[in-house]
Amino acid sequence: MDEARGAQQRLFVAVPLPEALAGFVREAQDLLPPAPGLRLMGPQQFHVTLAFIGEVDAAKAEAARAVIESVPAGMGGEGVFERFLLLPSPRKTRVVALELSDGEGSFKRLYEWVMSGLERAGVTQREKRPFRPHLTIARLRNPGMVQPRSESGRARYAIESVCLYRSELTPRGAVYTVLARKDLVNEVEA
Structure with missing residues (x-):
């Protein structure tokens, strides 16, 4: 077996932040006072996590990729950033986030669809705590x-899309790589 194929990968599924919102998130970060050990997330790390899968082998990574690629294109929608979440x-704050109000239930529907698919594929199990959509903007x-x-x-x-990410932990923070991406915005009919 190829050594790279047998290696464990740390994976998660998330909705990436649309580029148009990067300025809004930066403005929210500017509202945080300086604090010892406060580390702001960079734009490449902005996302709403749907499922943290954790360390998996190549077979489970492929199964997770298949789940993401099978998400129906019409599962888009929206939420609204409402407030800070500590x-x-x-x-005892360790994470500063922007909480999403999910009035339409779009994030919850996508979360349920993804989690059900990952569970059926034997990739991961649902967390016990309830899903609470948020975007991490800083860590302490x-x-x-x-x-x-x-x-x-x-x-x-x-x-707009849902992605399967690989997370590599480095001394300077996590580095995320997109392994699979499914666009969820319906095409405009002619």
Whole structure:
């Protein structure tokens, strides 16, 4: 067996941020005060995670790719960035995110479809905690308090595609590589 094919890969499934929203996210990051160990996410890391798969072998990676490629094209939709989200709690924040209001249920529907497919394929199991769509904009090395200077405002987040990513952890942060991408926007009829 080829050594590269047998290697474990750290994978996750996510909705990438549309390029048009990168400025909105940067403005939200600018509302964060300086804090020890605060690391801002870069534009290449902006996404809403649907499923963290974890370390898998090549066979499970291929099964995950097949699930992503089989997502129906009409599963797009949108959510709205509503407010900052401090995880796991405001007093012990490790992650600063923008929470998405999913009024149409678009993110939840896509999450359910992807998770069901990954479970049927034997790739991963559903997490026990409920799905809460959000986009991580910063991380803190040590838990602490970060109080944004004001709220971020609102912006619509269109689900244009869903991707299977490989995550490689480096001393400078995670590096993400798209392994599979499925466009979800319906084509305009002529």
